[in-house]
Amino acid sequence: EDQVTQSPEALRLQEGESSSLNCSYTVSGLRGLFWYRQDPGKGPEFLFTLYSAGEEKEKERLKATLTKKESFLHITAPKPEDSATYLCAFVSGNTGKLIFGQGTTLQVKP
Amino acid sequence: DAGVIQSPRHEVTEMGQEVTLRCKPISGHNSLFWYRQTMMRGLELLIYFNNNVPIDDSGMPEDRFSAKMPNASFSTLKIQPSEPRDSAVYFCASSLIAMETQYFGPGTRLLVL
Numbered sequence: 001e002d003q004v005t006q007s008p009e010a011l012r013l014q015e016g017e018s019s020s021l022n023c024s025y026t027v028s029g030l031r032g033l034f035w036y037r038q039d040p041g042k043g044p045e046f047l048f049t050l051y052s053a054g055e056e057k058e059k060e061r062l063k064a065t066l067t068k069k070e071s072f073l074h075i076t077a078p079k080p081e082d083s084a085t086y087l088c089a090f091v092s093g094n095t096g097k098l099i100f101g102q103g104t105t106l107q108v109k110p
Numbered sequence: 111d112a113g114v115i116q117s118p119r120h121e122v123t124e125m126g127q128e129v130t131l132r133c134k135p136i137s138g139h140n141s142l143f144w145y146r147q148t149m150m151r152g153l154e155l156l157i158y159f160n161n162n163v164p165i166d167d168s169g170m171p172e173d174r175f176s177a178k179m180p181n182a183s184f185s186t187l188k189i190q191p192s193e194p195r196d197s198a199v200y201f202c203a204s205s206l207i208a209m210e211t212q213y214f215g216p217g218t219r220l221l222v223l
Binding site (some may be wrong): 031032034036041042043044045046049087089091095096097098100101102103 | 114143152153155158165166201203208209210211212213214215216217219
């Protein structure tokens with residue numbers, strides 16, 4: 001069964017304190033991995049798409065990486081405005097559906 | 111581009127009433143998705159359309175839910191009759207083609223009393 005697990009559920013960081021969010025998956029025939037950011041009261045905002053193991057993408061303080069079993073979202077020197085819930089999702093090769101993890105809620109304190 | 115547009119943004123209704131949620135996808139996108147988000151279950155796919163045709167509605171919780179896409183620029187999700195357990199945030203998303211990046215609307219926050 002296709003499954004996505006994100007950890008930790010919640011993360012508190014001090015401004016400037018780098019860390020990583022984890023997204024592990026069991027998916028039949030991975031067709032793509034997506035990272036989204038969601039602010040309270042808003043829809044998920046697209047960040048990255050990764051398609052193959054070893055692929056990396058960067059945007060400002062964020063870097064996403066992908067292996068055969070998991071993906072990481074690395075946050076370097078975070079700022080308070082990086083506070084949000086970060087969602088990862090996989091496209092199942094069997095169903096074509098986007099399967100979301102439960103998310104990691106990040107709080108960055110000044 | 112204006113992005114995915116949803117209306118209304120908030121809806122409060124009483125149990126038993128009909129609720130209609132509306133979505134306008136990004137122009138040129140051929141796939142449209144309806145999701146429901148709750149604290150307990152996270153984001154769940156309800157149904158998706160490809161070129162205005164419903165492809166997979168296995169996520170629709172029961173017959174009280176129905177969705178239509180009469181043309182490429184408009185879709186509705188209807189709940190009739192509504193129940194308190196339908197209270198959630200409903201998102202519409204669109205993509206150029208299925209399995210590609212989906213772009214989400216701002217959501218409709220539904221409260222059924």
